[in-house]
Amino acid sequence: MALGRPANPIGDGPDAVDVYVGSRIRIRRTLMALSQTTLAKSVGLTFQQIQKYERGANRVSASMLWQFSQALDVPISYFFEDMPSDLGERGGLVPEPVDAKSARNPAPALLRKRETLELMKAYTRISNPRDRQRMYEIFKALGDLEGPAAQTDTAEPE
Numbered sequence: 001m002a003l004g005r006p007a008n009p010i011g012d013g014p015d016a017v018d019v020y021v022g023s024r025i026r027i028r029r030t031l032m033a034l035s036q037t038t039l040a041k042s043v044g045l046t047f048q049q050i051q052k053y054e055r056g057a058n059r060v061s062a063s064m065l066w067q068f069s070q071a072l073d074v075p076i077s078y079f080f081e082d083m084p085s086d087l088g089e090r091g092g093l094v095p096e097p098v099d100a101k102s103a104r105n106p107a108p109a110l111l112r113k114r115e116t117l118e119l120m121k122a123y124t125r126i127s128n129p130r131d132r133q134r135m136y137e138i139f140k141a142l143g144d145l146e147g148p149a150a151q152t153d154t155a156e157p158e
Helices: 016-031 036-043 047-055 062-071 076-080 100-104 107-111 114-124 129-146
Strands: none
Touching: 016 047, 016 076, 016 114, 036 047, 036 062, 062 076, 114 129
């Protein structure tokens, strides 16, 4: 294994790890109902810089990662949770291979969709635990009725 950063096979595009960390920043910011502007002010940046971090276009330095962890009230490890172990070895933003495992588990792609984030945000705002449990049961029942074919449909709603 060579020292330093692996070459990005797709040119000057964002690195896969930077994109992953940026997506985790976006997920947490959305779940906390923070705008990009609000998060930017809390860490001393502009909203345009937050957009670049969330897309992976800007790399997150160690000190900036710490600031994000403080502003988003999560440990630094949060930004790397569930990251595929070979992501750093891929070098660039290379799409996930389509295999049986990813087809059975569409969760990573679904967590990046705005619709999913908005649904999770709305769910967390339900203060009554009984109502929250009822909503969970409704969604679970609907998902069970739809079956596995519906789980692979990841098209964005219009």
